[in-house]
Amino acid sequence: MSDPSLSIVDGGTRRLPQGTWCDLFERQARRTPSRRCLVTGETSWTFRELDVWSDRLARVLRDAGAVPGSVVACGMTRSVRAVLGVLATAKTGAVQLPIDPVSPVARVDAILGDARPAVVLTDAASLASRADVVLSDEDWEAELARRDGHRLPRGAAGPAYIIYTSGSTGAPKGVMVGHRSLVNLYGELADRFFPASRGPQRVAHGLPLSFDASWNPLSWLAGGHELHLVPDSARMDPESYVDFVREHRLSVVEAVPAQMSALLAAGLLDGRSRPRLLLMGGEAIGQELWSQLREAPDVTAVNLYGPTECTVFTTACRLDERATPSIGRPIGNTAARVVDEDLRPVPIGEPGELLISGSCLALGYLGSPELTADRFVTAGERRYRTGDRCRLAVDGRLEWLGRLDDQVKIRGHRVEPGETEHALLGLPGVRQAVVRAEGAEPRLVAYVVLGTSSLAEVRERLRAVLPTYLLPAAVIPVEAMPLGPNGKIDRTALAPFVPAPSASVLTPEQALVAAAFRVQLGIPAVDADSDFFALGGHSLSAAALAARLRARGVPCSLRDVLLRRTVARLAELVPTLAKGASTWTTTT
Template sequence: MSDPAPSLVHGTRRRLPHVTWCDLFEYRARRTPDRVCLVADEVAWTFRELDRWGDRLAQVLGDAGAVPGTVVACAMTRSVRAVLGVLATAKAGAAHLPIDPAQPAARVDAILTDACPAVVLTDVASLAARADVLLSVEDWRKELAGRDGPRLPRTAKGPAYLIYTSGSTGQPKGVLVGHRSLVNLYGELAGRFFPAGHGPQRVAHGLPLVFDASWNPLSWLAGGHELHLVPDSVRADPGSYVDFVREHRLSVVEAVPAQMSALLDAGLLDGPARPRLLLMGGEAIGQDLWSHLRGAAEVTAVNLYGPTECTVFTTSCGLGERATPSIGRPIGNTTAQVVDEDLRPVPIGEPGELLISGSCLALGYLGRPGLTADRFVTTGERGYRTGDRCRLMADGHLEWLGRLDDQVKIRGHRVEPGEVEQALLASPGVRQAAVRVEGAEPRLVAYVVLDTGTAARLRERLRALLPAYLLPSAVIPLDAMPLGPTGKIDRAALAPPVTVRRTVVLTSPQELVASAFRVQLEIPAVDADSDFFDLGGHSLSAAALAVRLRTLGVPCSLRDVLLRRTVARLAELVPTTTKGATPSWTTTT
């Protein structure tokens, strides 16, 4: 019988100063001007240097129209310029909007149209024609030299950043986050994670710059620690990432659980030069990873949970606190409550929707008052309906039980299948479309009824419209959609069509590679021309495939998987001694 007490738990209350993240950084720069604060592009930057260049870029942004209350869109490559963009935007008093310049042009245009930034800051020449107001800083040292001037006015009452998430209507939606909640996040990191009396730590920034979670390592920077920006080429290869951590003697590493697993497989905790603190968030942690890290010596691992609307992370749980996965307890100045569909508290131990309130809450959705009112509700105090199904246990820890809707995390990105459906339905020749999440490692599978065209051509069109994490791993054509009693598509009945079994003859080395494909991607059959990425592979699983093939005696690197995408091409790497005596294998699909 469940405890009748309501499922309510509070984080520690702290007094918040009326300052901005930028104020915190500038305070640190005054106290320790000559301390190294950022290592990027193979250059070590002191607080004084970064502060000065940030001031100069802020002057340029101000001249271009960035004032308090406006938005500065930063479409920057992964370099010191991206960090300067964050700092300079804050110094100008504007809200920072990160944009991945590698995204399809259509998505970049949609975000810029919705956000209406006063300035678009970029170091990518190809973006120059996509905005009315553009500021290029490709040759930034020359362009910013001599731009010293008085610091621009700013306030702690306005927005700090704007970040776009997947939208169920097919359009991305912007979440506007204020300085108060960002400073509250800093206070949590400073109070719980910044080491006391042990000097500055070396912190890895290996998160995508368009993630709201990238504010975690930036907060370590503002706290006086040394931030190391992990290059894109290193981030994509777990082995290279581990080498980077060792070479730079990094003590703090944050990653989504899937990437953390790949780093552990690559030897992150092998040997004495290991990180002291591992932070994970963005998706659920499995029991195997939880148990592995609980047993790791001299390492503290922490699970972080939080929707974008609650400023990066809202609850946290040290893996040493519980034997089974948990999202833990609320951070400071935050309350978590488990409620029913009428927002009434449910008893301890019973499942319900997680409702978050307190200083962590975002300001709302940009230009969407109706959606803001629907998700940010008032029940005594303002709260955010997360849509996450949780329960509060008797020990005060929250357990995450899944989504109440079909929104999922795929490789750390929050994804709503409805956005992919809208892109499919907007494509020529598509009569009907439905997208489901399938597989133990979540992947999107699209089902379509086509009037014209092919599934292969449709997927190629999506590649030009959607970022990689929104691309379906498979597009399956159907003669007709299964329908339920109301005439709506019966999503539970969706399944690949029954096909005629055909014999596929693979050579011995091809079968060795094909078996690795099947195990890694959890699919029943492949042939010689099967493309790993068209089947749903991504950078992390590609790195895992390379490791899997090496254990089978194949000298395969991540670069090989990226360049030799098919079974047949990768099979060319199989050594003669590994190929065996059997000339061919027979399989069926």
């Protein structure tokens, strides 16, 4: 029996359904064949239709070489074909590897080279040259309609999918997640989240398809609920997203906290037609958002926590259970403990590293037994070292205190600054580079010693090899890196980046826009040529900037901010009625 004064908490035992996630979906399709299950754009499919069409695509994949245990890379656009690809891969018994078709070529090549898929499936032109099966817009339905829809033999359940995360060595690493972990996730959702009596829910799927959290809404689908795939045109624009939720009368919405905050500002909970369940994960929730959602009437909000290695989420906390942010308690068939450097549980209330054990654990890292052994330790039972600093409060709930290393979450993505640093060091004309996360809302800042390249060339080359969330918000040239006594770079001696005060004189129109930049980004100064995205802006904060400007009478949309990135270009939109206003209130 464990000592009750130590930081150990158990999620209890739950009996799991037999089979795989795919088996769960097929059973649901037999129970409710005519119920609508998937809505994407103008397309609406029943459970029977999705089941039959995914069987047909499974035949195509099997003919192309997808056998049980092999890897199928799915580089799909945001359409019904993306969900078909997930189901069809599972129906062959193969392992799904999601690929973002807009990722830089170098990153895609690195992932494909490491995973060595037997089949590459895509409907995106950017990946067509690498693909074995291409579902083009013109003829994919006609092609599948000719295929046999009988079910394939799948063999024993093993890995379900592989998700590549940022790696500190510069190379992404593939996390292998098993079918039993997915079924355990489904069991948690079914027991604690699926409504007991209100019938099928309409669930928003607004998460990136290459994100491991995308398995949450897919689990709702397997549970008999109606999944609505939020289109790209609405997904990153809070106002359009809210319109989509209202139009389709969606009752369940999941988002990272930064996006959820933007959705609330856009009116997500205004009026009668609003979601009843809000799920958040991917990064820490601040007190302001926590309190705002606790006070919202007739809404259940839940904070979900879990590394990729623990299958989407492994602890949960309803916001109405606690006045301050918490990651809650473990899900079923899972245990958590907070330990010291020797992996011994610490007393309740003391900080330490969070270790997770149980059915949620991934199988390990693809092709990396040493890394697997380092992160998945065995001490009586198999446990994952999260690298997260936590403490167990006296109420039995866990509090997240940050990272033990320099890994951070940026807009929901787990980011190793070392991967960006490695990419910089691999560029021609860069002699030295240090990358670290800075600021209350973390953003990557790169410090470089340049050789023959200019800053503009470095930024352009970096965009060609890294996805957006790994790009530094600022690249700062330095004459030389500070060194410590051992001759290594002293990272702590680099002064945090602060934008220099503007030396230029702004017009009243530019001053209005510049003030909006400062408030939105939380920085002291910008000038006419300041680029919103180079200063750390992203698509969500761009939508918020557009809303700020509209509130001051400037007809500005998200598209305007994306196309007119600088203060000067956006100031061209300032109409006569706003041109007299050159001051800005700094309260929000």
